[in-house]
Amino acid sequence: RKEVEQDPGPFNVPEGATVAFNCTYSNSASQSFFWYRQDCRKEPKLLMSVYSSGNEDGRFTAQLNRASQYISLLIRDSKLSDSATYLCAVNSGGGADGLTFGKGTHLIIQP
C-alpha cells in the first residue's frame, strides 16, 4: 500500500464551482499534514498546513480525519487561476524528517 495516495484526476471543473480532493495516508503515527500547489515546471508552494481542528484560508478549507487517515481540501468559488496540481504531504516523524508526498491531483478550471 502506498504511503500517501491521491486521485490523480484530472478534475475538470467549471469556474465558480466547488471542488474537493481527498488524500489518504497509511502511517497512523503521522503528525503533520500539508497541501502544496504546484504549477507546471515550478516548485511546490505551500498552500495550507492542515490542523486537527481544520483550517480555512479564504476560499480554501482543509480538514484532517485521523480516524479514517485522510485529509481533504475544499476549494470554493473556483477561479481559472486555481488550475494546478495539488500535492498532499505528510510528515510521519518529528520535525527532522522529510515529507512524504502523494502523486498529486491535477485540477483544471474551465471558463
Place this chain on the structure above:
Amino acid sequence: SAVISQKPSRDICQRGTSLTIQCQVDSQVTMMFWYRQQPGQSLTLIATANQGSEATYESGFVIDKFPISRPNLTFSTLTVSNMSPEDSSIYLCSVEDWEREASDTQYFGPGTRLTVL
C-alpha cells in the same frame, strides 16, 4: 518565509559525469532537505542535509551516488555522481525553520532541472 535559491537552474549533462547543485538560503534555517521529482512523478525525499555531519539518506539513495554537504546553516550542495539518463529529474532543496515557525513546514527552492544524455 526564507528566500531560497538554487544553482544551476537547469543543465544538460553527459552520462558518466557529475553535477553539483547548490542551495542557498537568505537566513539561517534549522533543517535542509533534498528531493527529486522525476518526470510525471511526485517528490521523493533523497536525504536530510545535516550541518556538520553526514547526511541522512532515505532508502534507495546512497552517499556514493548523491554526496551532500552542509557546511553552515544557510548553504547545502547535492552532487549527482556518475550520471545516467535515469537521473534526469528536477532536484529541489527545501528548508524548515523551527525558530521562525513553530512547525515543521517546509519551503522549496525553485529546483534544478537536470537532463542526462
